[in-house]
């Protein structure tokens with residue numbers, strides 16, 4: 001999982017730096033698909049990171065893919081790369097073909113939101129990321145285990161909506177749609193687990209985004225001069241930025257732990273489930289505290305649309321709630337902890353570092 | 357994976373550490389069952405039991421990482437981590453040996469005269485010799501370079517005069533590793549003129565007076581030195597190098613599991629009550645607390661792993677201490693918010709006692725070993741803001 005070994009990570013970072021600029025991100029919010037950016041992503045094979053080489057993918061490790069997702073978050077990438085990776089991962093799991101065109105995931109909050117009768121799909125799902133811009137919708141429904149359905153978005157009704165960050169978060173209605181392809185997921189994956197993987201994807205993106213917000217904050221504090229010196233010299237600000245750094249460190253540790261747990265068996269197994277619940281729970285405070293400090297240090301300038309800070313903070317505020325908020329996941333984790341009971345609490349905590 | 361400036365790698369314990377963990381758990385269960393100890397909140401700073409520490413020493417669990425040639429056990433940092441975290445999680449009375457095992461021993465091995473080292477280290481390893489830290493003074497807290505307790509050169513050694521304050525456990529200790537002024541203060545070179553000494557607390561002229569904390573318990577002390585003679589060979593390292601030594605010593609102790617597990621036992625005991633008819637609020641709080649503990653353990657253990665590899669992640673260690681010590685307060689406050697009223701109101705019983713002790717100890721966790729304000733200043737410096 002070392003980033004230095006990962007060519008794919010370096011490539012991703014270079015592309016994002018060059019092509020995910022403030023102008024591109026703003027234009028995307030205005031509805032302009034960043035063609036050049038996606039083309040570079042496609043050419044570099046980034047969307048195929050998680051696809052085995054036999055299926056035409058890059059066959060990088062799951063951890064390399066998570067590193068790309070973290071870099072995407074750090075760059076506030078305005079295209080569904082993380083979603084495409086997860087969609088591709090689901091397709092590969094179900095033994096289906098994956099392409100390089102943009103995809104997104106359709107993971108209904110309630111299993112009952114979608115009805116799949118074995119031939120046709122009906123129902124409405126809201127908050128589908130980038131539905132209007134992708135070529136394929138990768139839908140997960142339950143029924144004899146998890147099923148993956150690939151749907152042509154042209155066959156659906158898409159209502160354009162946005163999340164807090166202005167990202168396209170559309171409502172998609174399926175009126176008895178026949179999927180392009182369909183396959184059963186292996187026993188280790190169903191709708192709940194796919195949603196958990198999506199929650200993890202948001203944690204990893206957020207860990208990256210919060211890291212960038214911290215760097216911008218430090219940089220701004222060193223440049224902005226008031227009372228004759230850089231504001232970085234004021235102890236009050238030093239202390240809030242130090243606390244912010246602690247939050248960045250914590251969410252990176254939590255997200256890495258969860259990503260590694262999922263990578264271990266290439267599935268959201270019982271252990272990964274707990275780690276994801278912990279990371280998504282931990283994310284709220286990191287975002288809440290971190291974004292507050294970032295804005296406080298940036299003063300009024302950081303409150304403007306022109307300044308790029310909001311590319312990060314608005315995404316952070318949106319992502320912490322997606323695929324289960326901290327309230328949702330803390331209850332799940334809390335119930336697991338109750339199931340362990342007092343005497344198994346500590347052994348369960350230490351089991352994470354046991355050799356396997 | 358980490359496009360981040362902070363690194364907390366996953367640590368996988370070696371097989372031998374797993375075996376060791378099982379042994380420690382068995383030991384703790386037996387001790388607790390046989391009345392060898394009653395669990396305590398903030399146990400590493402409030403539960404002193406020389407008998408217990410001797411048993412730990414007999415098991416080979418003190419001085420674990422120290423070289424065998426000096427009397428240590430030559431084991432890994434990760435094995436030591438296992439022993440310390442297990443004892444903390446159980447609320448075991450580890451205070452007597454804690455400081456000697458964590459920081460004084462390594463300091464002595466590195467900097468003491470060989471014959472002094474050989475006289476002290478094997479006794480620490482046996483759980484038979486305990487150490488205190490003498491840094492703070494009445495007029496010296498965060499600004500450690502301002503110490504004024506003096507050591508003056510005399511024939512064959514040094515004459516010490518002054519007062520050290522807040523010396524944890526000194527009333528039960530054999531030695532104090534003491535930071536003293538050996539040259540007059542120089543405003544231009546504030547970190548010079550300081551030296552570290554090993555002072556035998558049984559020496560004539562040493563007076564130790566216990567200080568009651570807010571709970572009325574005596575865990576720390578005022579230690580007065582009146583013309584105390586310290587032989588030359590009890591100077592640690594070079595005269596005048598005290599500051600560098602102290603800085604290294606403080607870095608060593610920053611990110612250990614005691615920064616977030618000192619009252620873990622309160623959570624464990626609270627669980628026995630909370631499992632009955634849990635509300636959603638209870639689930640949320642337990643989920644939040646366990647999420648944080650898991651994250652902190654990942655961070656703290658990650659640093660132990662980096663130390664094992666020979667790197668010294670100072671920034672990460674400072675971050676862990678800041679985040680972890682703030683969590684200690686949060687944990688007790690959140691537990692309070694979900695425990696039934698009869699537990700909060702009760703004046704006896706294990707859980708009510710642990711909770712009270714924990715709450716009364718909590719203000720110290722963001723003070724001792726350098727306050728969180730000072731720590732944040734160091735983090736800011738590492739971030740380039742100072």
Ligand SMILES: Cc1cc2nc3c(=O)[nH]c(=O)nc-3n(C[C@H](O)[C@H](O)[C@H](O)COP(=O)(O)OP(=O)(O)OC[C@H]3O[C@@H](n4cnc5c(N)ncnc54)[C@H](O)[C@@H]3O)c2cc1C
Pocket residue numbers: 401488489490491492493496497498499521522523524525576720723724725726727728729730
């Ligand atoms: C339970 C306990 C055990 C201890 N055990 C030991 C021991 O064994 N040996 C030992 O030597 N010492 C020990 N100490 C002392 C401890 O190291 C000091 O309490 C600590 O270094 C702070 O010093 P102080 O209490 O004098 O507070 P002060 O330094 O007077 O600080 C008071 C407040 O001012 C803040 N402050 C000070 N300077 C700054 C600054 N530059 N910027 C911003 N804020 C600042 C502090 O953060 C704090 O909030 C112990 C303390 C406690 C509570």
